[in-house]
Amino acid sequence: MTHIKVTVDGTTYEDDVEPRLLLAHYLRDRLGLTGTPIGCDTSNCGACTVDLDGATAKSCSVLAVQADGGEVTTVQGLARDGEWTPLQRAFHEQHGLQCGYCTPGMIMAARDLLRENPHPTSEEVRQALEGNLCRCTGYQNIVRAVLAASAPQAGSGQQVTEEATA
């Protein structure tokens, strides 16, 4: 067992974990943060994406011990006082999800993109999300949602036109 101390969504936890425990399993099974799903366990689908120390990480490909001393933000840590972020609102308003399984990872990856590039083109959105797979939507509305969140009146319900095709 290895002792770790990690801050997740603003709360600091100390735990003894097996060195082989994946961060995704630590979040879900130890901390009960099941908002971060596991879609493949082989770092292909991106569903498990979280923010680790300011950069996105697929939590199924990171060991919990690698997060020791670090700060993790999951999709559950984004809303403040019950208020969604503009990006979360945009996914809702632009119908950027169907089953929702990919959505936490999509939102975390899109958040990372918008932090670095607040006004991406649809092509840049598609490139940024290429590590995140969606089985349901055909991606069109996901791209729309990210573009809506990057627009000046983010999340205000406006319709976003996307020039690229799916």
Ligand code: FES
């Ligand atoms: S569950 Fe981590 S990438 Fe699919």
Ligand code: FES
């Ligand atoms: S909404 Fe179902 S996998 Fe993306």
